Amino acid sequence: MMRAIIIDDEAPARSELRYLLEASGSVEVVAESASVRSALAELKEQGADVIFLDINMPGLNGLQLGEALMRLKNPPAVVFVTAYSEHGAAAFDVNAVDYLVKPVETSRLMQALVKVSQHLASQAKLQQVKKVLVEKGGRRVMLPVQQIHFIMAKDDYSYLYTDDDRYLSSDPLSQFETELSEHGFFRVHRRFLVNLSQIKELIPVQGGGLLLKLQGEEDEIPVSRRRVASLKKAMRP
Numbered sequence: 001m002m003r004a005i006i007i008d009d010e011a012p013a014r015s016e017l018r019y020l021l022e023a024s025g026s027v028e029v030v031a032e033s034a035s036v037r038s039a040l041a042e043l044k045e046q047g048a049d050v051i052f053l054d055i056n057m058p059g060l061n062g063l064q065l066g067e068a069l070m071r072l073k074n075p076p077a078v079v080f081v082t083a084y085s086e087h088g089a090a091a092f093d094v095n096a097v098d099y100l101v102k103p104v105e106t107s108r109l110m111q112a113l114v115k116v117s118q119h120l121a122s123q124a125k126l127q128q129v130k131k132v133l134v135e136k137g138g139r140r141v142m143l144p145v146q147q148i149h150f151i152m153a154k155d156d157y158s159y160l161y162t163d164d165d166r167y168l169s170s171d172p173l174s175q176f177e178t179e180l181s182e183h184g185f186f187r188v189h190r191r192f193l194v195n196l197s198q199i200k201e202l203i204p205v206q207g208g209g210l211l212l213k214l215q216g217e218e219d220e221i222p223v224s225r226r227r228v229a230s231l232k233k234a235m236r237p
Contacts, residue, residue: 003028037060049120069094085101125182132145148161173191195214
């Protein structure tokens with residue numbers, strides 16, 4: 001059973017969605033909230049696998065909550081449920097799993113639940129601890145891949161950057177690409193492999209390329225023009 005929180009400032013909309021979710025037989029609604037602020041309290045107290053979130057609400061809106069959730073280490077899946085279709089692109093910019101337009105049809109909701117289930121399974125797989133052998137100060141250590149922000153190839157070495165340190169490996173970047181692709185890493189440039197979960201911002205540059213701003217990193221990572229479309233696809237839920 002997936003644990004869900006419904007966030008909508010309209011009580012009838014919450015009631016209808018609760019009915020549909022509980023009728024699916026695969027979702028337990030653990031809380032309802034009429035505002036983003038109260039939802040944050042419920043999320044902290046109850047925890048949830050997925051939140052069903054309206055966008056246009058008083059005070060903080062759903063997109064702002066989506067942005068805040070992206071900063072969490074293990075955020076819940078997000079499904080936007082709104083009366084307006086024009087926010088679709090913005091919703092996926094905050095890593096929404098799906099986007100439903102009211103009134104929600106049962107068949108369409110079932111499709112969303114399948115996506116959520118697949119997303120949760122994928123996240124669980126990524127969270128399995130994998131470590132790589134690296135060097136630091138003449139010592140060989142095992143580094144959990146979740147700590148890696150990006151890997152840079154230089155000369156005959158690969159440099160692995162974490163939140164507050166840098167490690168060295170003689171393994172080529174192509175080997176790390178093969179080993180870590182199933183753990184959320186993507187080759188954005190011939191010299192760079194990035195952890196997709198660490199991407200904070202995509203900055204367009206002249207010529208069709210991109211620069212990536214990563215969490216906690218001052219330097220920007222280049223994305224080659226031919227890899228831009230593939231990167232955007234890889235970042236989709």
